[in-house]
Amino acid sequence: MKRSVSNLKRAILLWRKNAQVRLMARMAYPGNFFILTASVIAHMVLNIVFMNVIFNFVSDFSGWTYREALVIIAGYMIIDGINWALFASLTGITRNIVNGDMDFALVKPIDTQLYVSIYRADPEDWSRVVLGVAVLIYAIAGLNISGWALFMKLLLYSVLLLCGIVIFYSINLIIKSISFWTIQGWGLQAVTESILYASRFPTAIFAHKFVRIIFYTVLPIAFLATVPAEFLAKTPSPYLLSGSLAVTVVFFYVSRKFFYFALSRYASASS
Amino acid sequence: MKNRARSGFAYRANTVTMLISESFSFGVLFYIWFSVYGGGGRIGDYTLGFMIFYYALGKIAGFLIEDYGVAYVLAEAISEGEFTNFLLKPVSIIKQEFSRYLGNFVYHLTVFSVIILAMLFYILKQFGGLKLLAFLLLSTNSALIFFFIFFLIGAMAFFFQRIQGLSFLLSLVSIFLAGKYVPLDVLPGAFYRVAGVLPFQYISFIPIMVFKGALDPAWIMRQYLTGLIWILILYVLTKIVLIKGIKKYEAIGI
Numbered sequence: 001m002k003r004s005v006s007n008l009k010r011a012i013l014l015w016r017k018n019a020q021v022r023l024m025a026r027m028a029y030p031g032n033f034f035i036l037t038a039s040v041i042a043h044m045v046l047n048i049v050f051m052n053v054i055f056n057f058v059s060d061f062s063g064w065t066y067r068e069a070l071v072i073i074a075g076y077m078i079i080d081g082i083n084w085a086l087f088a089s090l091t092g093i094t095r096n097i098v099n100g101d102m103d104f105a106l107v108k109p110i111d112t113q114l115y116v117s118i119y120r121a122d123p124e125d126w127s128r129v130v131l132g133v134a135v136l137i138y139a140i141a142g143l144n145i146s147g148w149a150l151f152m153k154l155l156l157y158s159v160l161l162l163c164g165i166v167i168f169y170s171i172n173l174i175i176k177s178i179s180f181w182t183i184q185g186w187g188l189q190a191v192t193e194s195i196l197y198a199s200r201f202p203t204a205i206f207a208h209k210f211v212r213i214i215f216y217t218v219l220p221i222a223f224l225a226t227v228p229a230e231f232l233a234k235t236p237s238p239y240l241l242s243g244s245l246a247v248t249v250v251f252f253y254v255s256r257k258f259f260y261f262a263l264s265r266y267a268s269a270s271s
Numbered sequence: 272m273k274n275r276a277r278s279g280f281a282y283r284a285n286t287v288t289m290l291i292s293e294s295f296s297f298g299v300l301f302y303i304w305f306s307v308y309g310g311g312g313r314i315g316d317y318t319l320g321f322m323i324f325y326y327a328l329g330k331i332a333g334f335l336i337e338d339y340g341v342a343y344v345l346a347e348a349i350s351e352g353e354f355t356n357f358l359l360k361p362v363s364i365i366k367q368e369f370s371r372y373l374g375n376f377v378y379h380l381t382v383f384s385v386i387i388l389a390m391l392f393y394i395l396k397q398f399g400g401l402k403l404l405a406f407l408l409l410s411t412n413s414a415l416i417f418f419f420i421f422f423l424i425g426a427m428a429f430f431f432q433r434i435q436g437l438s439f440l441l442s443l444v445s446i447f448l449a450g451k452y453v454p455l456d457v458l459p460g461a462f463y464r465v466a467g468v469l470p471f472q473y474i475s476f477i478p479i480m481v482f483k484g485a486l487d488p489a490w491i492m493r494q495y496l497t498g499l500i501w502i503l504i505l506y507v508l509t510k511i512v513l514i515k516g517i518k519k520y521e522a523i524g525i
Contacts, residue, residue: 029432029433031431031433031436032431032432032433032434032435032436032437033436034436035436035437035440036435036436036439036440037436038436038440039436039437039439039440039443040439042440042443042444043439043443046443046447046452049447049452049453049458050452050453053314053453053457053458054303054307054312054314056457056459057307057312057313057314057315057457058307058310058311058312060310061306061307061310062306062310124436182284182285182288186285187284187285187286187287187288187289187292188288190288190289190292190293191288191291191292191295193292194292194293194295194296194299195295197296197299198295198296198299201299201302201303204306205302205303205305205306206302207302207305207306207309211302
């Protein structure tokens, strides 16, 4: 237990140092940093514009009202923001393989998965999280929930969103690990982005049962933003809560195993 | 041109992953619109079939035309000082970059030939040869307008030390105003009016509009000529930016 706490402290310290270096690098060109932040916000706003276009023509989107759908979008924004702000979407894996720097990562006295995960942190992406929280507050204001009910729902929402973050991290790790075979794997980023993109919409839009089963099991995007939103805005089956926790544990375990399996296939670039 | 095409074949795994991600995104779009229309909704005067066709054609044409590397390669060359190599060659930078752009076009044309042929066959059967010809005519403008807009975005690196943010922002604006997110005519009035006076709509929205409604040769001719005027304006702007940028350009130690 003591060792785990010490490892966690070390990981947080390392991430903080990396984030500081990254922030200093970004602030070396302050104009670029602020425009980058503006563009990240614009990217998120376009998601809301898209949803607005849909709700300009319909009032019910697969059983979701506008405010309820905004809860899903807010969840997506927070997951996307954390994914970039903490892990730079795991681009560290591809980058280290292409540059031949994975050798250096391997000799560091730290867990390799942890090292490549927190290798880079993009400070401008905290704006996605801030905007996500703002959208969430706006959405909740129109949901007619208050008092203890709101507190309990928010608590559940936070736990499930945390599960969503871990699930997406795990999916991303599995996909990025494919870089050990393909080497030049920038195309894999588009795959993870398209998966996260799909999580912006209620899982109920996938009309075919077969597709929905896939999105709850093999590729569990339902647990990223839809399930947390359901617990906040609707009254879903309690099984979804245990389902979300189980999927989180299974995916994290499998992704870690797969990463180390892929790493064992790594052919060093320099020796 | 050959080099770009060869490089694409060398890293074909990226093409496969791109195809997977694009197909996945398209599948999601299909379900979104299926859900909207299935619930009794209707987006503007778009039928469900035409809405799906709009995105499918936009994606396929995008494979060929939209090479975002145009901005990235040029900006990197300027920022890292490799632009000097462009200057030393006895060919204009615009021609060099356009050849690379064509190489990308040829590579994607080859790789996605089966999908492109299937789409051409569908268009011929569904809309007829005349509309297809009009679409191809307007698409040549699309390619040139896209190339010059993104060349200009890349050339911003002459004036700003880091253009990563600006490039991302302008790319987003271009994609949105080109009608890639949603058809421009279903956007609120103000957005549509702004998009209507800018060149971005010629990248994707205008060519696809050929298939909406009856064939209108006068509209097609007007759009084609307006597109040509935009190409001329963008070309002149590119020349001016290049002249001013090269004067400002510094590469130390080369």
